[in-house]
Amino acid sequence: MEPNRKQDSNRLATFVWVLALILIWELGATLVAQTKRTPENVLPHLYQIVESVFSTKLVNGSQTAFQIVLANAGITLARAGIGFMLGAAIGFLLALLMNLMKTVEKIAFPYLMIIQMIPILGMAPIVLAVTKDIDKSRVIIAAILTFYPVATNTLAGFKAVPGEKLELMHVIAASKFEIYRKLLIPSCIPYFFTGLKVSAPMAITASILVDTLQGGGGLGTMLSQSLKHAMTIYVFWQIVFLSAIVGILSYHLMSVIEKLAAPHRWARKVKLDEPAQLDEPA
Amino acid sequence: MNLRSSMNPPEEISVRIAATQQDVSNPEAPAADRRRFDAENLTTLLYPIVFGVLILILWQTQVLHRILGADTFTLxxxxxxxxxxxxxxxxxxxxxxxxxxxxxxxxxxxxxxxxxxxxxxxxxxxxxxxxxxxxxxxxxxxxxxxxxxxxxxxxxxxxxxxxxxxxxxxxxxxxxxxxxxxxxxxxxxxxxxxxxxxxxxxxxxxxxxxxxxxxxxxxxxxxxxxxxxxxxxxxxxxxxxxxxxxxxxxxxxxxxxxxxxxxxxxxxxxxxxxxxxxxxxxxxxxxxxxxxxxxxx
Amino acid sequence: MKKTSKGKSINLVALATVCALTLSLLAGCTGGAPAAASASAEASSESVAATAAPEASSTEPSASAEAAGMYYDAAATVESIVKDAAGKGMVGNWGLGNEYEIQALLSKYVQPTTFLSQAFDMDGFDDDSILLASAMTYNELGLVKNSYDGGYKYGDKVKAIDMNDEGVAMLEDNIFCTEAFAKANPNTVKAFLAASMKGWKYACENPEEAAQIVFKNGSSVSSEHQAYMASEVKKLVETDTKGATVTEYGKLDDAALQQTLDLAKKYIMLKDSVAADKLKAMTLDDIRDASYLAGSSSAGTPEKSSVSIQLKWLPQAQFMGYYVALDKGFYKESGLDVKIVPGGGDISETTAVYSGQVDFGVTWVSNLIAANAGGMTLTEVAQVFQRSGLVLVHKVN
Missing domain, CATH: 1.10.3720.10 (MetI-like)
Structure with missing residues (x-):
């Protein structure tokens, strides 16, 4: 198996799929264009969306549609970033705590799930009452929405440490702190990154979601304004594509960081995982 | 309220799977020790319930509100x-x-x-x-x-x-x-x-x-x-x-x-x-x- | 992964069981659904969770009548139009507290108070899934009629039913704060109102300039539509529900407020018995305080100089008075540093004010009534829009 050739053919396949998707979209758009009076509200042609990106027409006092999207993307991504880091920290600490104390794990685990099930509309007023500030509330809610994968994956990482290694640590009479520092924490890092990779795109969708809680700035606010026809509908379509792209990029960013943070681990992982990822084990 | 699961590219899932299985199979507690297993199960159920009841009591008696700084209107x-x-x-x-x-x-x-x-x-x-x-x-x-x-x-x-x-x-x-x-x-x-x-x-x-x-x-x-x-x-x-x-x-x-x-x-x-x-x-x-x-x- | 090779049969059984379980659950659900739907249709006249009653018999003719006769004659009476559209279950409103006037109108013509949830665009009206659509005179009605960017270009091919003419008007945009805030900062409230009303006066005298100011201050509504909006909002600020001219900006018109409260008591359906009882007992004194507006000219030094106001909706000429007051420095003259917070999100202005996140808010009187019934202690200090801006728009043949 030559990984490079495989990767190329994978890329080709993805490309063909994207083409197929574009074709379906365009077919739909053509159909919509013939039957609706305002097709751009339902499904515009892709070239219209691209055109709107490069359009120089000002849609408010000073910005074009794309400038609005970019300016607000900055706000949303900043919040997503802070929320994500906060969520990752909370997730890691929770996992550590749960691993240290079985009781905590038993108590917390079901409730972590339940918290995820509370609609943010219910959560938001309470968080707002506590913080009295909408932007802090937004970051906190984004963190609440993203810590779960990190916590579960990291906990899984702690538990995946082979028993014999732990026994060895006990045999050499290592302290609890040492066990964590030398064995548990290093070996849970890949799992931690797995959690990060899941929650990074979530942080972005969560951040867009919490934008819609109130006016001000942010992609979500613009998305809802655009849907409410307070500005050109193409802002909405641009945000749809931008959020998808940024979401995917955020995932890859985590991979890159993982690579930088633990290069040797990555190298080993690739060797182990690569064949399995593509086909059955060689 | 967003796609909670989000992208789970293949690599992730396997890790999660491995984790869940580790979790459930619990290699350190062989099936022979039934009684211990039952006790485990009991506390797994009991602890969250006790905790939940405690929270409910704090909630109803408004202690929770004081901690959070919320009032009985928002919560x-x-x-x-x-x-x-x-x-x-x-x-x-x-x-x-x-x-x-x-x-x-x-x-x-x-x-x-x-x-x-x-x-x-x-x-x-x-x-x-x-x-x-x-x-x-x-x-x-x-x-x-x-x-x-x-x-x-x-x-x-x-x-x-x-x-x-x-x-x-x-x-x-x-x-x-x-x-x-x-x-x-x-x-x-x-x-x-x-x-x-x-x-x-x-x-x-x-x-x-x-x-x-x-x-x-x-x-x-x-x-x-x-x-x-x-x-x-x-x-x-x-x-x-x-x-x-x-x-x-x-x-x-x-x-x-x-x-x-x-x-x-x-x-x-x-x-x-x-x-x-x-x-x-x-x-x-x-x-x-x-x-x-x-x-x- | 430990698994046995005889797993196949187990798995097939597993899959089958899961599918069967889900299907049976679903069957149970769908089986019960029609009964529930009809029950809700019966209860709907008393229910705020207005579920549109689908009437199979009436959808048939409207579907086949694609020809010229589908809409209403220009001379048709309001009663006949409302009855027809309501009978077909094709009256639209946005819900979320905007529906009471529509429900009052439907009740006036003895129709069930159910409606379709209308999106915040007029596509549903455009594609005929809604025959009688809600619209604000200053916003959606303009989009439907006009042909600028975002408009639907109907021109004279649409007519509107005005809530004021029908006697079911409820007052909309006001200025409110919490009772506690008003008591603690009377001078701030007075100064804020004085400067805001000065802004409104200027905006109404120069609607086109006001529209430009709003546009400049971050609104993304096109400048043509903004100008239209300003001219329509001016009418709402300067005319009362009876059509008489109002010269005192922000005046608390007790007769109109009382009508609003009466209608609110009838159509705001609260599931919470505590809140419902509170609503029933509510009087005008629970929701408004005219003293701050009256004494606004003789305001002392503001107790709190840095204040914020959350709008009911997105930044647009609907709120031109505040933007003008900010832009022209009226707030600064009164010793206030004002921040305007756009609305339109799910944290409503009532919640934002109540939680202390902002000091003032602009909301509809009915929303303030509902919030106070729910347990907030908000008080209206000025009534900016003197008449209802809500209309039901329909196409004409």
Missing amino acids: PLPGRILTIIADNAPEILMNARATAIVALTGLLFGSMLGYLLGVIAAVFPKWGIGGLTVVSAFNAIPIIAVAPILNNLTKDFSRDADTRSMLAKILVVTLMTMVVMSINAYRGLTELKPYSEDLMKSYAARRTDVFFKLRVPNSVPFLFTALRVSVPGSVICALVSEYFAEYIVGVGRQIRENIVLAQYATAWAYILTACLMGILLYAILLAAEGSLLKGRR
């Missing part, structure tokens, strides 16, 4: 919430039913479609993986963007607003659950035990035999992993898609109406309903998983 007392549920039981049930139909139908279609996609990807890996990559990109689009698009696209489906709204809502859930299932199904169909396929080959098994006797059984635990993500996810998706639907019904819509109208106690009655629905479905799933996979570990 209504449990007693009042329960009174509202009791007073409006038929209506709440009607809304819960509408939401349940959306969540479950979407879950069913989405999971079946996802599994089918996984099968296609496993049978034709060359094209399938590319397809999965594209499908997983859907997960990076927030639901609040997807729901209005689908709502608009299904306008011509029926002249009856309830029917077309229902379709739009189900499609949102289908899309979300499909992504999770397809990636996990693919993983389950291809991530075989080392050498098991070679073994099958050495028996001169046909491709279909390898598929049905090796790959499909292998995918079942992965199927449940997907469901663990998509069962709560489907409820949340259903709630959000209701915000945008034309026909006014469902728990999610009621939550939004009441929050916007500042009727927090009523909103919390519906939030509680939503949580209970999610927990109930998840419990059913865990029970099904427990009984079906028991002999396999």
Whole structure:
């Protein structure tokens, strides 16, 4: 198996799929264009969306549609970033705590799930009452929405440490702190990154979601304004594509960081995982 | 309220799977020690319940409010919430039913479609993986963007607003659950035990035999992993898609109406309903998983 | 992964069971649904969770009548139009507290108070899934009629039913704060109102300039539509529900407020019995305080100089008075540093003010009534819009 050739053919396949998707979209758009009076509200042609990106027409006092999207993307991504880091920290600490104390794990685990099930509309007023500030509330809610994968994956990482290694640590009479520092924490890092990779795109969708809680700035606010026809509908379509792209990029960013943070681990992982990822084990 | 699961590219899932299995099989507690196992189970159930009751007491006695700095208006007392549920039981049930139909139908279609996609990807890996990559990109689009698009696209489906709204809502859930299932199904169909396929080959098994006797059984635990993500996810998706639907019904819509109208106690009655629905479905799933996979570990 | 090779049969059973379970659950649900739907249709006249009653018999003719006769004659009476559209279940409103006037109108013509949830665009009206659509005179009605960017270009091919003419008007945009805030900062409230009303006066005298100011201050509504909006908003600020001219900006018109409160009591359906009782007992004194507006000219030094106001909706000429006051420095002259917070999100202005996140808010009187019934202690200090801006728009043949 030559990984490079495989990767190329994978890329080709993805490309063909994207083409197929574009074709379906365009077919739909053509159909919509013939039957609706305002097709751009339902499904515009892709070239219209691209055109709107490069359009120089000002849609408010000073910005074009794309400038609005970019300016607000900055706000949303900043919040997503802070929320994500906060969520990752909370997730890691929770996992550590749960691993240290079985009781905590038993108590917390079901409730972590339940918290995820509370609609943010219910959560938001309470968080707002506590913080009295909408932007802090937004970051906190984004963190609440993203810590779960990190916590579960990291906990899984702690538990995946082979028993014999732990026994060895006990045999050499290592302290609890040492066990964590030398064995548990290093070996849970890949799992931690797995959690990060899941929650990074979530942080972005969560951040867009919490934008819609109130006016001000942010992609979500613009998305809802655009849907409410307070500005050109193409802002909405641009945000749809931008959020998808940024979401995917955020995932890859985590991979890159993982690579930088633990290069040797990555190298080993690739060797182990690569064949399995593509086909059955060689 | 967004796609909770989000992208789980193949690599992630395997780790999660490994984790869950580690979790359940619990190598350190051999099955022989039944009594200890039962005690474990008991505390697993008891601790959260005791904690929950404690929180409820703190909540009802408003100690929780003092800690959080909230008042009984934004965080209504449990007693009042329960009174509202009791007073409006038929209506709440009607809304819960509408939401349940959306969540479950979407879950069913989405999971079946996802599994089918996984099968296609496993049978034709060359094209399938590319397809999965594209499908997983859907997960990076927030639901609040997807729901209005689908709502608009299904306008011509029926002249009856309830029917077309229902379709739009189900499609949102289908899309979300499909992504999770397809990636996990693919993983389950291809991530075989080392050498098991070679073994099958050495028996001169046909491709279909390898598929049905090796790959499909292998995918079942992965199927449940997907469901663990998509069962709560489907409820949340259903709630959000209701915000945008034309026909006014469902728990999610009621939550939004009441929050916007500042009727927090009523909103919390519906939030509680939503949580209970999610927990109930998840419990059913865990029970099904427990009984079906028991002999396999 | 430990698994046995005999897993196949187990798995098939597993899959079958899961599917069967789900299907049976679903069957149980759908089986019960029609009964529930009809029950809700019966209860709907008393229910705020207005579920549109789908009437199979009436959708048939409207579907086949694609020809010229589908809409209403220009001379048709309001009663006949409302009855027809309501009978077909094709009256639209946004819900979320915007529906009470529509429900009052439907009740006036003895129709069930159910409606379709209308999106915040007029596509549903455009594609005929809604025959009688809600619209604000200053916003949606303009989009439907006009042909600028985002408009639907109907021109004279649409007519509107005015809530004021029908006697079911409820007052909309006001200025409110919490009772506690008003008591603690009377001078701030007075100064804020004085400067805001000065802004409104200027805006109404120069609507086109006001529209430009709003546009400049971050609104993304096109400048043509903004100008239209300003001219329509001016009418709402300067005319009362009876059509008489109002010269005192922000005046608390007790007769109109009382009508609003009466209608609110009838159509705001609260599931929470505590809140419902509170609503029933509510009087005008619970929701408004005219003293701050009257004494606004003789305001002392503001107790709190840095204040914020959350709007009911997105930044647009609907709120031009505040933007003008900010832009022209009226707030600064009164010793206030004002921040305008756009609305339109799910944290409503009532919640934002109540939680102390902002000091003032602009909301509809009915929303303030509902919030106070729910347990907030908000008080209206000025009534900016003197008449209802809500209309029901329909196409004419």
